Amino acid sequence: MPEAFDVQACLQRVRDGDPIAAEALIAHLHPWVWRWVHNHLPRRESEEDLVQDCFVKLFQKLDAYQERSGIPFEHWVSRLVVRTCLDALRAEKARPEWRWADFQPGETEWLDYLTNREAEAPPRSSAADAHRIVHELLARLSPPDRLVITLLDLEERSTQEIAELTGWTRAMVKMRAMRARHKLRALARQSMKSEFQDA
Numbered sequence: 001m002p003e004a005f006d007v008q009a010c011l012q013r014v015r016d017g018d019p020i021a022a023e024a025l026i027a028h029l030h031p032w033v034w035r036w037v038h039n040h041l042p043r044r045e046s047e048e049d050l051v052q053d054c055f056v057k058l059f060q061k062l063d064a065y066q067e068r069s070g071i072p073f074e075h076w077v078s079r080l081v082v083r084t085c086l087d088a089l090r091a092e093k094a095r096p097e098w099r100w101a102d103f104q105p106g107e108t109e110w111l112d113y114l115t116n117r118e119a120e121a122p123p124r125s126s127a128a129d130a131h132r133i134v135h136e137l138l139a140r141l142s143p144p145d146r147l148v149i150t151l152l153d154l155e156e157r158s159t160q161e162i163a164e165l166t167g168w169t170r171a172m173v174k175m176r177a178m179r180a181r182h183k184l185r186a187l188a189r190q191s192m193k194s195e196f197q198d199a
Contacts, residue, residue, distance in 0.1 A: 007073045014062065026055060032074065033081055040085035040150060054084045075164070082147065082165050089143035140187050145180035152177050 005028050013021030030051070037050045057080055065076050138146045151157045151165070152173070159173045168176070 008067060011062070011065070011073065014059075022059070029055075029058075029074070029077060033077065036078065036081045037085060039155065040082070040089075040147065050085065050088055053088075054081050057084055079165055079167070086143045086147060089146060137184050137187050141180060141183055144176060145183060148173060148176045149180045149184065153181075 005024075007025075007028070010021050010025050010028070014025055033054050034047065034051050037047055037054065058077060061080065065073070067073070138149060141149070147166070148162065151162045152159070157165075159170045159177075162168070162173045163170045166173070
């Protein structure tokens with residue numbers, strides 16, 4: 001069984017200028033950072049470019065990190081990655097168009113769900129079916145709205161987790177999620193209306 005990675009010891013060696021320790025830290029964090037970036041990636045960004053940006057910021061800000069009892073280093077990294085992704089989302093200007101006919105049946109079920117105010121539960125179709133339609137709509141939201149919907153509804157994180165990751169209060173998380181869902185429904189309805197008018 002491999003030995004547990006000693007993050008704090010590695011961090012000290014990185015701060016002392018040890019390049020091997022820096023490589024070990026990147027290797028330890030890379031799969032985890034990549035997963036975060038992949039889940040929050042702007043449409044026109046390269047995953048590896050954004051992952052690299054995250055690591056550049058991590059090493060630039062490493063001196064500001066202070067160990068806190070019971071809070072793992074990875075939590076600090078997650079906040080840095082979220083902020084880096086938010087910055088990239090803010091920089092993204094283009095919003096590609098899409099058409100109703102481009103979607104599969106499972107995807108249209110999700111679009112129907114998003115446009116129905118009375119819908120109490122999401123469709124039983126797979127998360128993969130929801131992925132594309134939801135992300136097409138999410139790309140049209142502001143970066144903070146997109147982030148809260150992704151964390152809360154797609155990743156099923158608690159409001160407390162989201163508050164810790166973003167620095168928002170739990171009340172702000174709930175309010176932003178409610179408003180973001182309302183905007184998503186409005187966007188979905190507008191997209192459907194435009195599609196039928198163009199037909």
